[in-house]
Amino acid sequence: MSKKPVRVAVTGAAGQIGYALLFRIASGEMLGKDQPVILQLLEVPVEGPQKALKGVMMELDDCAFPLLAGMEAHSDPMTAFKDTDYALLVGSMPRKAGMERAELLSINGQIFIGQGKALDAVASRDVKVLVVGNPANTNAWIAMKSAPSLPRENFTAMLRLDHNRALSQLAAKTGKPVASIQKLAVWGNHSPTMYADYRFATIEGASVKDMINDHAWNKDVFLPTVGKRGAAIIEARGLSSAASAANAAIDHMRDWALGTNGGWVTMGVPSNGEYGIPKDTMFGYPVTCEGGKYKIVEGLPVDEFSQGCIDKTLAELVGEQDGVKHLL
Numbered sequence: 001m002s003k004k005p006v007r008v009a010v011t012g013a014a015g016q017i018g019y020a021l022l023f024r025i026a027s028g029e030m031l032g033k034d035q036p037v038i039l040q041l042l043e044v045p046v047e048g049p050q051k052a053l054k055g056v057m058m059e060l061d062d063c064a065f066p067l068l069a070g071m072e073a074h075s076d077p078m079t080a081f082k083d084t085d086y087a088l089l090v091g092s093m094p095r096k097a098g099m100e101r102a103e104l105l106s107i108n109g110q111i112f113i114g115q116g117k118a119l120d121a122v123a124s125r126d127v128k129v130l131v132v133g134n135p136a137n138t139n140a141w142i143a144m145k146s147a148p149s150l151p152r153e154n155f156t157a158m159l160r161l162d163h164n165r166a167l168s169q170l171a172a173k174t175g176k177p178v179a180s181i182q183k184l185a186v187w188g189n190h191s192p193t194m195y196a197d198y199r200f201a202t203i204e205g206a207s208v209k210d211m212i213n214d215h216a217w218n219k220d221v222f223l224p225t226v227g228k229r230g231a232a233i234i235e236a237r238g239l240s241s242a243a244s245a246a247n248a249a250i251d252h253m254r255d256w257a258l259g260t261n262g263g264w265v266t267m268g269v270p271s272n273g274e275y276g277i278p279k280d281t282m283f284g285y286p287v288t289c290e291g292g293k294y295k296i297v298e299g300l301p302v303d304e305f306s307q308g309c310i311d312k313t314l315a316e317l318v319g320e321q322d323g324v325k326h327l328l
């Protein structure tokens, strides 16, 4: 007996992340090779993106994915999010040359207020929401605040790309396989202020910090490389990361839905006050996932250097929140 299909809403579905994401969701890489999906795809109500979305759907058709139980094109979040079990909020306005961050926050803030309200009104009460569109943490916070009837823990922001970038840099530094690295944490905002923290990381039981034993490399090479990787990709490609961002979104949702077997991953989640972060701040934390729920890893010691990094990324997030509070 095959499973009942679940509904997966994706916004910005005709964009470049959408193009790297939808085919993998439809092939079962996100929710399992036995889980049929119905894709509910949202694009702006403008002819060009709607036409492009139809083209993407034609290609999805042409893949004849056995798990693709249905798909719909939408231009209104109130229909796109109807009964949805998963919502990947990718669509948002990218920053244009000369645009102030405050202006971007305000434009995207309006989008995520509307989408938060629509999720509140029509989505499944258990909907798992992942915000990818930047500034991801603050957009997720806005959506959560705009959806008061949904549990706040249903809203998350994507820091998995930072986590994966950090894993890859550590694998290169230590000469060990990526998959052998356990217990990495990324704290804070999806921005250059995030703090990728390998103090607790292990490879086959040995401490990664002891293996590297080089604070200058951590401070002057590792953290800037991971923090500025998004900008480096834009510089190299002329476009922001898309395949790696889609891959991180798949990883985030798969682990949230199917579990991490005790392993740590990074998710941006609303704080309950852990590590002194004010309640509700959408903050990157190390988490474990089981039974469709995430749990923040608690009780880790925070040294002076780490506290300084956490304070810096928190200050940026609080500043972003303050900049959009008047919209709520």
Ligand code: NAD
Pocket (backbone or CB within 6 Å): 011, 012, 013, 014, 015, 016, 017, 018, 042, 043, 044, 049, 090, 091, 092, 093, 094, 111, 131, 132, 133, 134, 135, 136, 158, 159, 161, 162, 190, 240, 241, 242, 245
């Ligand atoms: P893109 O411009 O190629 O695609 C975005 C799509 O979203 C467009 O098709 C646009 O029409 C659509 N869109 C805009 N507003 C919308 C709305 N209100 N409802 C539905 N659709 C809407 O951009 P992209 O490269 O796919 O990136 C999307 C977002 O993801 C950007 O904000 C980017 O900065 C962000 N991003 C985040 C991470 C992360 O790690 N969190 C990584 C990479 C990119």
Ligand code: LMR
Pocket (backbone or CB within 6 Å): 134, 161, 229, 230, 231, 233, 240, 241
């Ligand atoms: C990334 O980390 O690759 C993106 O968030 C960069 C960006 O500004 O789109």
